[in-house]
Amino acid sequence: MAAFLLRRLFYGLLALWLISTLIFLLSRFLPGSFAAQSILKENDSFYNTGSIESRQAAYQSYLRRTRLDLPLFYFSISSSAQPDTAIQLLQESDKLLLQQLSWHYGNPKLATEYFRNLKNLIKRAGPQAQSEVRVHIQELLQTTDAAKIKKSAAALQQLLGSSTESFQLQQTAEALIYSKQQWKTLLPRFSWHGGRNQFHQWLSQLFQGNLGNSYRDNSSVLDLVLKAIGTTWWVLLLSMLLTTFLALELSILFVKQRAGKWRKTLLPLLFITDRIPVFILALLLLIFLASPDFLQLFPVYGMGAYQPQDQHWLQRFVNLFPYMVLPVVCLVCVNLPYITNQFYWSLSDVSHADFIRTAKAKGLSERQVIRKHMLRNALFPIITLLSDFLPALVGGVVVIETIFAIPGIGRLLIESVQTRDYPVMVGVVLVVALFKVIAHFVSDIFYGLADPRIRQKS
Template structure:
């Protein structure tokens, strides 16, 4: 058994590496982040800067986050596009250039055409009547629309006749010398070790999990603050749910439990049919609103707990904020858990050893708790090993509604801001948590049934 558990524990490391690597690569394929979008649009603190200063800040942001490097050691792309297209920013321009390359195939002509568009647009920036035509050139890939817009600009902009003539000539050359099938042929480019994945993996192996793009703090410090709240929320709700599920199931499986089954099963079915977010809102309205019973605070956990308080006062403050979220998670998961435990106990009630125990004259309580419950543990352990990781998904909704500064709420804000290092840390923690839960389940199988033996081979 110890050798088997050690082998399983060793296998966790490559699995974590695989999950983290896949998430890293997939996350970097997402569109540009919230911070990058704000810089380019001139939102918030960038609103007073010029276009050139915003673009400079944007490129500094990309360099700082290493997004100006290729993603992996190699890249597969269409033969019509160059292997340095990732250097083109902003992303809207890169996507437009990629569509032009796929459609017309001849990259040198596509590049010359787009350079002409940008130069002509810069010279005619003050001429408002030409902006719709330039907008068409920046978005369209259809040949008639491109030629029509380029011709209109060449006819209307006499001040920059030389540059607009070059633009029109490049547009015609790109359309006339198109190579239709190069966009369908793949090619492989080697990027070397100067790529985002190599730098990220090197830093992780050195113990550096990165800093947040949003507040520039170390990822472990951010996760440490959030994990504590989520840990207690999950542990308390799971403990209460498991205890209630077992007691209700034992009560309903008794020979005189028919009246309890008629009472509990419909109530549990009704509770299970209520979505988690609706249940959370109902609890807020009924137990945290002045219109009904304002017994608990609506939100504020982590914000109204002054530092330096004795541990018992700090705990008392935390309990009042934790009560409704724990109650909500418990009610959301209790019906399914109770149903599974009850069915497992009811199945063991028809086994031969149960009838033998009744024939010996043992009390019903002893039969249920010592014989039926022990033999029903195997499916229950399987259920609990998946139940605890499933609570993490419910915690995302609960922490958002009740404004709990936990892992779920942190994940939501990190996804909205495209904060890749924080997202990566949360994914690794959740994956590790799930793997360890299955490892604990294997150990509990052996304790619940001594006939189960694991080998390390």
């Protein structure tokens, strides 16, 4: 049994590492970034008070501090026309333009030089440049067409009085156009980055128990996740226990021979409940049970006022209980039909077995037959179902926490995706994957306890 559990634990940890690695790599391919939204975007934020140059400097400093300027993985396979890793320090629009120029003309070195000269000319022209100059600059920032580039570069040289910046821009533009080598886009290029990459830095911190810091406020990701789990945990635990208990009792009731009326009444009701989407059910509960227009029996949003951290867990649970009633009821109503149906069919399959008829022939009561014989032999599909139930609840709680404004793990995940806060996003997904690994490991333990043959084989 111990060897079996150790092997399953090893597979679970391996799966957890593969999932976290995949999520880490995929999160970096999301369009946009927190830095582009908060530093480079001209709005009413703190960074808007500075000039364009100061915002660019703050943006590059931010990328270096968060190590987003490093390559993503240990190696990369790209086209020979792809610019070098210095492109990581550019903002999204500039990065896209440089990549398009490099791919269109197949010469990343000349494309980078042309792009650098264009930026120097924009700095030379300044924000007070005349409208015709701004029109040609905007054209160069949006096009890779050779004719348009030549026309705008020549016009800028005339408008700016043959300045050094405009002369260099025209020279590099002509060199880029006449040295077009588009066939280079077909040649692969393998680059080895060693340990100086984003994944290696993140993995090193992870093995030290550090999930990194949030991009928004530089707070510890581990502290944010643990604080969110402290709120979500009660909702998940109560929902799972209540759903499992009700599903088990209802399925036992349906299996009984004299429960035909209950089956005809409750099964259609469960079917109707299963057709209602979770967000509609949550809104209906809010309207009918937390609105002054109907019955204001429960508080509406927020899981209560501020709770001191040194509070005893029982006292904290009592304070939060009124705020958990509607979210728990919503999760139970959403998951109860499916769980009950699966439990019922598991018991029904076992009810026709020979050993059940033998138990009935011995004169055992219907309650003893169901709970001592039928239920024990139907445990395997039930355990399998419950092992996937907890991770499914974690996924469903995202909608519940958003509607009821619960500061839990689901709401934290939504906020991290919206703001492109990669460390928090990866940390939350890692915790959800950990829930799934733990659930499957616990189910393996129950498999061994339910069936001695598993212990003997292992």
